[in-house]
Amino acid sequence: MYVCGVTPYDATHLGHAATYLAFDLIHRVWRDLGHRVDYVQNITDVDDPLLERAARDHQDWRALAARETAVFREDMSFLRVLPPRHHVGAVEAMALIIDMIAELVADGVAYRDDRSPHPDVYFDVDAGGPLGVVSGYETSAMLRLAAQGDGESRHPGRRRVLDPVIWRAHRDGEPAWESALGPGRPGWHVQCSAIARHFLGDRIDLAGGGRDLVFPHHDCSAAHVEALTGARPFAACWTHTGMVGLEGEKMSKSRGNLVLVSSLRARGVDAGAIRLALLDGHYRSDREWTEEHLRRAQRRLDRWRSAMTRPAGPPSGELAAAVRSRLADDLDTPGALAAVDGWADAALGGGDGDRSAPGEVGALVDALLGVAPR
Numbered sequence: 001m002y003v004c005g006v007t008p009y010d011a012t013h014l015g016h017a018a019t020y021l022a023f024d025l026i027h028r029v030w031r032d033l034g035h036r037v038d039y040v041q042n043i044t045d046v047d048d049p050l051l052e053r054a055a056r057d058h059q060d061w062r063a064l065a066a067r068e069t070a071v072f073r074e075d076m077s078f079l080r081v082l083p084p085r086h087h088v089g090a091v092e093a094m095a096l097i098i099d100m101i102a103e104l105v106a107d108g109v110a111y112r113d114d115r116s117p118h119p120d121v122y123f124d125v126d127a128g129g130p131l132g133v134v135s136g137y138e139t140s141a142m143l144r145l146a147a148q149g150d151g152e153s154r155h156p157g158r159r160r161v162l163d164p165v166i167w168r169a170h171r172d173g174e175p176a177w178e179s180a181l182g183p184g185r186p187g188w189h190v191q192c193s194a195i196a197r198h199f200l201g202d203r204i205d206l207a208g209g210g211r212d213l214v215f216p217h218h219d220c221s222a223a224h225v226e227a228l229t230g231a232r233p234f235a236a237c238w239t240h241t242g243m244v245g246l247e248g249e250k251m252s253k254s255r256g257n258l259v260l261v262s263s264l265r266a267r268g269v270d271a272g273a274i275r276l277a278l279l280d281g282h283y284r285s286d287r288e289w290t291e292e293h294l295r296r297a298q299r300r301l302d303r304w305r306s307a308m309t310r311p312a313g314p315p316s317g318e319l320a321a322a323v324r325s326r327l328a329d330d331l332d333t334p335g336a337l338a339a340v341d342g343w344a345d346a347a348l349g350g351g352d353g354d355r356s357a358p359g360e361v362g363a364l365v366d367a368l369l370g371v372a373p374r
């Protein structure tokens with residue numbers, strides 16, 4: 001499983017948390033089934049947004065990335081997200097990224113823009129495509145989106161607007177690494193392609209991230225690998241998570257309405273309540289975050305914990321089967337949570353006297369939902 005990680009220039013907000021919680025559940029369900037899970041996640045620790053933020057704040061981009069990566073890891077461990085087996089930054093993976101770019105050029109599916117004073121290297125979507133395997137978008141739709149996202153106006157040697165940059169030639173004031181194509185730094189999409197392929201191979205079971213990454217990021221990173229291996233699709237399953245809104249508005253940096261995991265932590269909010277508040281919605285749907293959601297989740301958590309620490313309760317077998325069956329159905333977390341509610345109601349109502357049940361349910365909720373039983 002390969003999941004796109006953060007660009008470490010800002011603290012983890014609840015939209016990130018919802019995404020990594022969804023993949024955490026997949027990780028937990030697979031482990032519960034007895035699979036050995038190879039989970040790889042990248043860190044985009046060199047890219048435009050990070051460099052722009054560092055320049056704006058007059059700080060070293062490496063220090064900014066190191067600090068925010070540390071906060072992200074603390075946030076994830078606070079939320080009881082099981083860590084990936086490999087959590088790989090682009091900077092530490094630079095040699096293998098450069099190797100992959102060289103391989104794309106050698107295979108004739110990438111070219112250098114030698115007509116520009118900054119000879120960037122592009123992936124050739126005509127030679128290396130098709131593009132759009134992940135999104136399913138028509139070329140016209142991709143062209144429209146690419147035109148919106150293309151901030152830099154002059155690329156004299158770029159053959160097509162859809163050709164993504166894979167190696168950005170050195171500009172003054174930007175970090176650069178030596179390569180056979182000249183000094184520069186890698187584009188974002190190829191960072192993920194190279195890290196995913198290096199650690200997981202030519203075909204993988206699942207790749208994903210937030211829904212905003214479908215195009216161009218996932219279409220391009222899949223196309224890079226597929227161009228080299230000829231094996232399509234690169235990932236048997238692409239999984240994308242919905243967005244989280246705050247009090248009726250989309251949560252975004254530009255609106256300044258981000259709810260940070262670290263500020264909830266500082267307020268002493270229980271990680272279990274955050275998990276239950278986010279898992280109360282389905283991972284693919286857009287969800288709302290309000291203080292009322294959090295209060296409701298805390299009440300639910302309190303109720304579960306009271307039930308799980310009783311001396312006895314209804315036998316756990318039926319509940320375990322229900323939770324597993326709900327999660328197996330495209331991660332139906334609302335259904336799984338409702339099943340636990342039902343057991344907790346019966347236990348708190350004094351039903352049945354199975355002395356091992358509260359402990360078993362605690363272990364189940366811990367292993368599959370990541371919620372600490374006490």
Ligand code: ZN
Nearest residue numbers: 004005192217
């Ligand atoms: Zn990625």
